[in-house]
Amino acid sequence: xxxxxxxxxxxxxxxxxxxxxxxxxxxxxxxxxxxxxxxxxxxxxxxxxxxxxxxxxxxxxxxxxxxxxxxxxxxxxxxxxxxxxxxxxxxxxxxxxxxxxxxxxxxxxxxxxxxxxxxxxxxxxxxxxxxxxxxxxxxxxxxxxxxxxxxxxxxxxxxxxxxxxxxxxxxxxxxxxxxxxxxxxxxxxxxxxxxxxxxxxxxxxxxxxxxxxxxxxxxxxxxxxxxxxxxxxxxxxxxxxxxxxxxxxxxxxxxxxxxxxxxxxxxxxxxxxxxxxxxxxxxxxxxxxxxxxxxxxxxxxxxxxxxxxxxxxxxxxxxxxxxxxxxxxxxxxxxxxxxxxxxxxxxxxxxxxxxxxxxxxxxxxxxxxxxxxxxxxxxxxxxxxxxxxxxxxxxxxxxxxxxxxxxxxxxxxxxxxxxxxxxxxxxxxxxxxxxxxxxxxxxxxxxxxxxxxxxxxxxxxxxxxxxxxxxxxxxxxxxxxxxxxxxxxxxxxxxxxxxxxxxxxxxxxxxxxxxxxxxxxxxxxxxxxxxxxxxxxxxxxx
Amino acid sequence: xxxxxxxxxxxxxxxxxxxxxxxxxxxxxxxxxxxxxxxxxxxxxxxxxxxxxxxxxxxxxxxxxxxxxxxxxxxxxxxxxxxxxxxxxxxxxxxxxxxxxxxxxxxxxxxxxxxxxxxxxxxxxxxxxxxxxxxxxxxxxxxxxxxxxxxxxxxxxxxxxxxxxxxxxxxxxxxxxxxxxxxxxxxxxxxxxxxxxxxxxxxxxxxxxxxxxxxxxxxxxxxxxxxxxxxxxxxxxxxxxxxxxxxxxxxxxxxxxxxxxxxxxxxxxxxxxxxxxxxxxxxxxxxxxxxxxxxxxxxxxxxxxxxxxxxxxxxxxxxxxxxxxxxxxxxxxxxxxxxxxxxxxxxxxxxxxxxxxxxxxxxxxxxxxxxxxxxxxxxxxxxxxxxxxxxxxxxxxxxxxxxxxxxxxxxxxxxxxxxxxxxxxxxxxxxxxxxxxxxxxxx
Numbered sequence: 010x011x012x013x014x015x016x017x018x019x020x021x022x023x024x025x026x027x028x029x030x031x032x033x034x035x036x037x038x039x040x041x042x043x044x045x046x047x048x049x050x051x052x053x054x055x056x057x058x059x060x061x062x063x064x065x066x067x068x069x070x071x072x073x074x075x076x077x078x079x080x081x082x083x084x085x086x087x088x089x090x091x092x093x094x095x096x097x098x099x100x101x102x103x104x105x106x107x108x109x110x111x112x113x114x115x116x117x118x119x120x121x122x123x124x125x126x127x128x129x130x131x132x133x134x135x136x137x138x139x140x141x142x143x144x145x146x147x148x149x150x151x152x153x154x155x156x157x158x159x160x161x162x163x164x165x166x167x168x169x170x171x172x173x174x175x176x177x178x179x180x181x182x183x184x185x186x187x188x189x190x191x192x193x194x195x196x197x198x199x200x201x202x203x204x205x206x207x208x209x210x211x212x213x214x215x216x217x218x219x220x221x222x223x224x225x226x227x228x229x230x231x232x233x234x235x236x237x238x239x240x241x242x243x244x245x246x247x248x249x250x251x252x253x254x255x256x257x258x259x260x261x262x263x264x265x266x267x268x269x270x271x272x273x274x275x276x277x278x279x280x281x282x283x284x285x286x287x288x289x290x291x292x293x294x295x296x297x298x299x300x301x302x303x304x305x306x307x308x309x310x311x312x313x314x315x316x317x318x319x320x321x322x323x324x325x326x327x328x329x330x331x332x333x334x335x336x337x338x339x340x341x342x343x344x345x346x347x348x349x350x351x352x353x354x355x356x357x358x359x360x361x362x363x364x365x366x367x368x369x370x371x372x373x374x375x376x377x378x379x380x381x382x383x384x385x386x387x388x389x390x391x392x393x394x395x396x397x398x399x400x401x402x403x404x405x406x407x408x409x410x411x412x413x414x415x416x417x418x419x420x421x422x423x424x425x426x427x428x429x430x431x432x433x434x435x436x437x438x439x440x441x442x443x444x445x446x447x448x449x450x451x452x453x454x455x456x457x458x459x460x461x462x463x464x465x466x467x468x469x470x471x472x473x474x475x476x477x478x479x480x481x482x483x484x485x486x487x488x489x490x491x492x493x494x495x496x497x498x499x500x501x502x503x504x505x506x507x508x509x510x511x512x513x514x515x516x517x518x519x520x521x522x523x524x525x526x527x528x529x530x531x532x533x534x535x536x537x538x539x540x541x542x543x544x545x546x547x548x549x550x551x
Numbered sequence: 552x553x554x555x556x557x558x559x560x561x562x563x564x565x566x567x568x569x570x571x572x573x574x575x576x577x578x579x580x581x582x583x584x585x586x587x588x589x590x591x592x593x594x595x596x597x598x599x600x601x602x603x604x605x606x607x608x609x610x611x612x613x614x615x616x617x618x619x620x621x622x623x624x625x626x627x628x629x630x631x632x633x634x635x636x637x638x639x640x641x642x643x644x645x646x647x648x649x650x651x652x653x654x655x656x657x658x659x660x661x662x663x664x665x666x667x668x669x670x671x672x673x674x675x676x677x678x679x680x681x682x683x684x685x686x687x688x689x690x691x692x693x694x695x696x697x698x699x700x701x702x703x704x705x706x707x708x709x710x711x712x713x714x715x716x717x718x719x720x721x722x723x724x725x726x727x728x729x730x731x732x733x734x735x736x737x738x739x740x741x742x743x744x745x746x747x748x749x750x751x752x753x754x755x756x757x758x759x760x761x762x763x764x765x766x767x768x769x770x771x772x773x774x775x776x777x778x779x780x781x782x783x784x785x786x787x788x789x790x791x792x793x794x795x796x797x798x799x800x801x802x803x804x805x806x807x808x809x810x811x812x813x814x815x816x817x818x819x820x821x822x823x824x825x826x827x828x829x830x831x832x833x834x835x836x837x838x839x840x841x842x843x844x845x846x847x848x849x850x851x852x853x854x855x856x857x858x859x860x861x862x863x864x865x866x867x868x869x870x871x872x873x874x875x876x877x878x879x880x881x882x883x884x885x886x887x888x889x890x891x892x893x894x895x896x897x898x899x900x901x902x903x904x905x906x907x908x909x910x911x912x913x914x915x916x917x918x919x920x921x922x923x924x925x926x927x928x929x930x931x932x933x934x935x936x937x938x939x940x941x942x943x944x945x946x947x948x949x950x951x952x953x954x955x956x957x958x959x960x961x962x963x964x965x966x967x968x969x970x971x972x973x974x975x976x977x978x979x980x981x982x983x984x985x986x987x988x989x990x991x992x993x994x
Contacts, residue, residue, distance in 0.1 A: 045776045045780075078676065084676070088717045088718065091786060092786035092790070093720050094786060095783065095789070096786070096790055099790060157760065160753075160756055167749040167753060177753050177754075177757055180757050181761060185760070185761050186768050186783060192768060194771055278861075280822075280868060287822065369868075372871075398928070404875070404877055542773050544772065544773065548778035
């Protein structure tokens with residue numbers, strides 16, 4: 010499964026690092042001060058399911074996620090909890106607590122003792138310590154435990170029921186910022202007092218949300234307790250164990266979903282008069298197709314990441330098969346199929362997800378597709394147009410029937426061309442796919458010219474363009490940068506760039522193995538170190 | 552923050568910076584001394600503030616009313632015809648300009664007209680740099696009601712109500728969920744018994760514990776996270792006040808009648824959302840929420856900046872049309888007229904509720920606006936502003952004021968804030984900052 014190769018690399022790496030005494034072969038990094046990361050909606054749901062088991066009905070309405078640097082997980086490090094969010098978290102906490110206490114199977118799994126009376130501080134204390142430990146991803150302090158036990162006692166007295174009272178302590182744990190935020194704040198590194206490292210428990214939380222998108226399991230918490238996660242050997246062992254678990258598929262799917270903004274497909278909006286194939290099933294199906302491709306390349310094949318741009322194999326359902334004009338591989342659900350070898354459609358860039366997201370509601374868009382390639386795949390920022398720019402392109406007329414004709418002004422007006430030269434040529438290479446991703450040969454009845462030149466390299470067909478993107482020298486760096494962003498909850502800063510470049514080099518050396526990159530990242534200082542928190546600093550008044 | 556004259560958070564910070572302080576509730580009496588019979592005195596009827604906000608602007612060439620002044624001295628423009636029935640209750644302000652730097656299409660204008668401050672752009676992500684006007688007002692007047700503020704909108708997406716940078720109040724987009732939130736569990740009509748429920752006090756003690764956790768965590772984090780925790784703390788504290796309020800007698804308000812739940816989910820029809828039907832159901836709920844004094848601040852974000860909603864009978868999405876439709880954009884104008892028809896419904900819903908000698912609208916001020924004037928070029932001059940309701944006689948109605956000097960739109964915001972009885976030296980930031988009201992629209 011997860012590749013003999015990466016395992017071998019790991020053992021070699023671990024052995025080397027062991028003998029090289031720590032992290033000496035990684036470049037120095039200067040990380041920024043750590044910040045609290047709020048659980049995303051998906052993380053909240055996964056966490057609660059892990060804490061209470063699969064029978065619990067999860068709350069569907071929580072504080073919405075918002076993206077930063079393209080990532081919900083980065084947004085979670087800057088957004089706060091609104092008053093409405095606090096209200097929703099309160100509702101969620103009581104819903105969960107009452108379900109847990111009413112269902113004896115759930116209750117017995119989380120309450121480690123039988124009460125001797127309506128008020129039983131000892132048993133309440135045992136619950137608070139065990140459940141609080143899991144929910145807060147660290148031990149509950151004596152003060153905290155005392156406060157929570159007092160709530161349980163007062164509530165049990167008022168309601169004349171031990172477990173109902175305990176539900177209020179549970180609700181307090183689930184509404185606490187210690188649960189809703191991941192506090193990964195670091196400690197002085199005992200081996201090197203000049204450095205700040207994440208603690209063992211913080212590393213457990215970091216690993217678990219990175220790889221599984223959920224709270225640490227008992228094994229990981231035990232490893233933290235034993236001090237294993239601040240050593241290279243321990244980290245490697247646990248990261249490997251976690252990557253081999255099916256939950257890692259869920260975790261890395263989330264990463265790719267955020268990298269390609271696939272979460273926006275949930276709200277895909279197309280004009281049904283223009284796109285008669287449009288239905289509300291398309292967005293979710295397109296997202297699933299792309300995530301299955303990523304999952305297969307990373308886990309099933311441990312293939313070169315860049316094959317994601319060139320493969321003709323894909324998993325589709327009937328909805329997508331209709332758009333691709335190929336037989337559906339399965340009557341129900343998704344199945345693997347090989348797209349025609351002589352066709353234009355190839356790789357992730359030929360999938361409905363990418364094609365439909367980077368289009369308008371009524372038309373394709375050379376500019377949006379070009380921006381996606383430059384910014385998301387190559388990490389080359391494109392400046393925004395001046396906000397008073399007239400961004401309308403001319404109507405299709407007899408003289409300018411195709412999109413290529415209509416974007417001519419972008420590419421001839423010097424004010425527009427400085428940026429549109431970077432984007433529109435690439436985007437016009439996608440013109441054989443309309444705004445929802447259907448293949449076409451004409452635009453307004455005129456033949457489409459989708460040839461072009463990409464940074465000096467000409468292409469004739471879409472598969473050639475895809476190949477050029479796949480082999481572009483900025484692709485490995487950009488993918489590494491994305492992985493860093495997702496894992497650390499912030500975009501790399503100047504002091505971290507050496508670390509990112511080093512990881513890029515390792516990624517290239519591993520023949521672009523995503524699992525190798527994940528493992529290299531986890532043991533690198535860029536993931537394990539942080540800067541000391543200036544706890545004396547107060548928010549400014551302005 | 553000092554400049555804006557807001558010091559509530561400073562106070563909170565002061566409380567939190569100390570050690571081992573237990574933060575209890577302020578005396579409840581302070582919040583209820585205006586309830587019940589006090590409302591019989593018309594002068595004490597609460598003032599309400601509302602926002603009606605739509606995305607993507609107007610077509611300025613068809614926007615400006617003819618004539619200026621009061622009554623028959625001015626006539627609605629063709630775009631404003633749907634407001635004919637409420638002309639006597641609105642105040643149109645034209646010719647003004649949003650003065651914040653126009654760095655991001657649509658959202659710069661939204662930040663300017665709703666917060667008077669520039670948009671904060673970090674990478675690809677955009678946030679208001681200061682609280683929106685509804686929250687500035689809610690901070691002052693919202694504490695007396697069950698909901699400090701309500702946000703909703705038929706196609707609101709994430710809305711534009713900001714407590715501060717990166718902290719939005721998510722709006723309700725479903726009529727049935729808006730109903731449940733206001734009139735479901737926890738709502739009591741006038742004359743109902745106060746709720747005797749031991750769990751209310753228990754829930755408050757749980758929130759105390761959560762606030763203790765926030766205070767403890769606050770000592771371990773840096774400045775930015777302290778500000779984030781302060782906002783979480785604010786939200787928790789507001790919840791605690793709401794629970795406390797449920798244990799008191801409901802206010803005695805003649806016009807308050809618990810409404811029927813809205814029917815159904817209003818699913819899309821042929822791929823087109825039922826914006827009008829949803830909006831009307833939610834406006835009815837909002838008006839009754841105000842009549843029952845469940846809130847005094849409500850924002851209706853009917854559509855969002857850059858939204859591409861498909862309106863009935865229109866050939867393409869709204870945003871695409873603003874850029875792609877040629878000439879004087881008849882389809883975009885039709886959309887604007889539909890949206891203003893929805894604004895007229897909201898105004899009428901408020902007007903239909905009798906209160907004292909007049910109606911709910913008389914005691915309210917609604918700011919109707921959008922994010923640009925001409926969508927095609929994201930223009931911030933000739934900015935669309937239609938106020939509704941007199942704010943207890945503070946603001947002129949059936950009035951058109953035309954600025955000939957492209958005055959700062961923040962002057963309107965400061966006028967509204969002051970009309971709500973809030974003393975504020977100045978409002979906004981940078982070029983959009985002002986210390987002046989727009990005297991011409993004051994009674």
